[in-house]
Amino acid sequence: MMKNTELPPAPLFDQAAHIGNPLTYARSILQRQPELRAIEQIYDDLVNSLNFLGSYNGSSATFNSYRREVERLLQWSWLVRQAGLAELNRQDMEDYLAFCQSPPASWVGNKQVARFRNYQGERVINPDWRPFVAQQNKRSQTDDFNLSQKSLQAVFSILSTYFNYLQQEDYLAINPIKLIRQRSRYLQRHAYQEPIRRISNLQWDYILETVERAAQDNPKEHERSLFVMRCLFGMYLRISELVADERGTPVMGDFQQDRDQHWWLRVVGKGNKVRMVTVSDDMLDALKRYRNHLGLTPLPRVGEQTPIVAKIKGRGAVTSTRQIRYLVQGCFDAAYQRMREEGLKDEAEELQVATVHWLRHTGISEDVKFRPKEHVKEDAGHASMATTDRYIDTEMRERHASARHKKLKPEY
Structure with missing residues (x-):
């Protein structure tokens, strides 16, 4: 019997730092949401899920991705199924999966918000949070929810790992997601390589010029915006590589000069892998312009601890990728x-329709036109050359050129 979904579900899991002991936290969830107690074995579901998420708390980005998918499934399982x-x-x-493709309106929000917030020294539920978030269509001013193929593949991958863990812990007998993975009607298999989504050179010119004007008018806020945009494009950084998290804080001392007087940026990327990125x-x-704005020496000192991206209000480094995402989206909107x-x-x-990640895609796509792809691979932090090869569109260009003058009515 399916339950009515007119009311939005409440969030289950806070940030990793606020969870602590899984047994205690599971009890606190049931105290917060006593209606869930009607589900048999719900406490054991919670404890095992918290143990699973706890194994991914070394990276906030990975933890957040796994938390999102596990939380959605549990809410559907308990409240709908x-x-x-x-x-x-x-x-x-x-x-x-059909539910995820078209969730009820009460489950869909129009902006990313935190699950919990501080109130009088305690963590309380944020009533504005929703499991799904729609992207606003600027032309129609409507919120459209659409789960992309990439997102669907992430659902399959994460839930398969989740159920495998529960099987290995002898909590579940089967992995139900594995039974449908190979022949699911939801996953498309392409016989071609998906094109890399990027912004055009004209669009980038407008973005850069627009932010430069904003920096002249309001340097306190937008000199930082200009520097961030240049980092994302010029060194194709991920936004997670600019913010402070459990891996550490990106600081000015991470810009380093070698014995040949060449400059590099030390970056801690996905999987806690450290790489050195070329600084053109x-x-x-x-970098010199941004440091001049901050009242610093033109180039960083060895071991300098000034955050690369600092808060405008308050002290210390930016700690939320959401803040960088909003900053970039504001630049896109102005352009x-x-x-x-x-x-x-x-x-x-x-x-x-451009997203933050398109800046990274664009920077890589431009570089592979004239730099050795092995160098681009190292700067981008790609795990394999196959990933870098996706940015080389020469083959597609030549393929189209060879077919361009085909006749619908062949000549005799």
């Missing part, structure tokens, strides 16, 4: 408005 994890089967997982002459000039005002409607419309 009204069953514990041990009762889920292959058909239930098919139903769950233009990027070095951008979009300028392009529309100056008659570049088509280019502006394409910029509407």
